[in-house]
Amino acid sequence: MHLKAFGKVNLYLDVISRRKDSYHNILTLFQSINEHDDIFIEFSKSEIFESEPPLNISWDNNIIKKSIETFKKETGFYNFNLKIKLIKNLPMGGGLGGGSANAAAVLNFLSKNFKISEKDLFEISCKVGSDVPFLLKGGTAIGKGKGEILEFLEPLKLNIKIYPMNYNIDTKKMYEKIDQNWESIIHFGDPYKLYKALKNNDVITAKQNAFNVFEQVVFKEYPKLKQKKDDLEKDEEIIFALMSGSGSTLYKVIEAN
Numbered sequence: 001m002h003l004k005a006f007g008k009v010n011l012y013l014d015v016i017s018r019r020k021d022s023y024h025n026i027l028t029l030f031q032s033i034n035e036h037d038d039i040f041i042e043f044s045k046s047e048i049f050e051s052e053p054p055l056n057i058s059w060d061n062n063i064i065k066k067s068i069e070t071f072k073k074e075t076g077f078y079n080f081n082l083k084i085k086l087i088k089n090l091p092m093g094g095g096l097g098g099g100s101a102n103a104a105a106v107l108n109f110l111s112k113n114f115k116i117s118e119k120d121l122f123e124i125s126c127k128v129g130s131d132v133p134f135l136l137k138g139g140t141a142i143g144k145g146k147g148e149i150l151e152f153l154e155p156l157k158l159n160i161k162i163y164p165m166n167y168n169i170d171t172k173k174m175y176e177k178i179d180q181n182w183e184s185i186i187h188f189g190d191p192y193k194l195y196k197a198l199k200n201n202d203v204i205t206a207k208q209n210a211f212n213v214f215e216q217v218v219f220k221e222y223p224k225l226k227q228k229k230d231d232l233e234k235d236e237e238i239i240f241a242l243m244s245g246s247g248s249t250l251y252k253v254i255e256a257n
């Protein structure tokens with residue numbers, strides 16, 4: 001079976017507060033993108049995993065493995081093995097939810113095969129990663145909480161161009177940087193106003209509400225990203241340019257022709 005694991009960008013992303021469980025409450029506008037990884041998957045006698053190109057992480061540290069083990073533990077269905085071949089197109093640590101998309105695709109495959117309810121599948125996804133619940137379905141959604149409180153909206157049809165910047169940025173580290181700089185962090189924009197503006201092709205209002213709080217800490221460490229974003233903003237047909245997630249991928253939203 002061939003699965004497509006679509007990535008995501010955050011059209012809006014703010015950190016609201018730090019939680020007792022050391023995660024953060026966020027406010028985001030998730031948007032699926034066309035770029036995707038390819039996963040070839042089938043049941044097999046033993047567990048086999050290979051990827052192209054080879055990943056710089058062990059199978060035990062692969063979020064796909066985590067999603068399989070979490071599925072087994074939560075459902076009690078232990079008696080199966082999978083043979084998986086991953087074609088990695090989404091940049092690792094790129095802010096496009098690449099690993100989370102892989103996990104969501106495998107969880108969807110397993111839930112169909114074992115007839116798991118949507119509710120149970122959602123609960124399992126929340127235990128695998130913060131972006132996985134959204135990526136189970138994809139589309140366009142407001143995300144709150146750790147990313148598991150989702151308000152799915154009529155999907156936006158946007159012209160998004162992705163610019164991978166080849167830095168593998170550690171998400172945990174960037175959240176810690178936000179905590180360390182909390183006093184100086186600026187919060188602005190509104191994801192609901194942004195959604196409405198994009199839906200109505202209201203370029204001015206969209207520009208005023210597109211926002212990613214992580215830029216304030218990531219651009220300090222990676223000045224080339226700021227330079228690239230400034231270059232992208234000079235394009236005529238652009239609505240806005242932004243970094244996705246905790247970085248490093250930049251993207252631009254182009255006016256629909």
Ligand SMILES: C[C@](O)(CO)[C@H](O)COP(=O)(O)OP(=O)(O)OC[C@H]1O[C@@H](n2ccc(N)nc2=O)[C@H](O)[C@@H]1O
Binds near residue numbers: 023024128172
């Ligand atoms: C930056 C975003 O991609 C925006 O969509 C997400 O918030 C991060 O999602 P993710 O990469 O799936 O994150 P996870 O793999 O669940 O968590 C990685 C690390 O990021 C931090 N983390 C993640 C999500 C969140 N709401 N608060 C956090 O503080 C935690 O330190 C966690 O250990």
Ligand SMILES: Nc1ncnc2c1ncn2[C@@H]1O[C@H](COP(=O)(O)OP(=O)(O)OP(=O)(O)O)[C@@H](O)[C@H]1O
Binds near residue numbers: 057064091
């Ligand atoms: N299947 C996988 N694909 C990609 N990265 C994986 C995978 N499994 C584990 N990882 C690890 O997870 C880290 C983050 O991967 P991922 O591609 O999800 O980052 P990301 O796109 O920045 O995610 P997010 O946008 O959710 O922050 C990688 O740097 C890698 O070490």
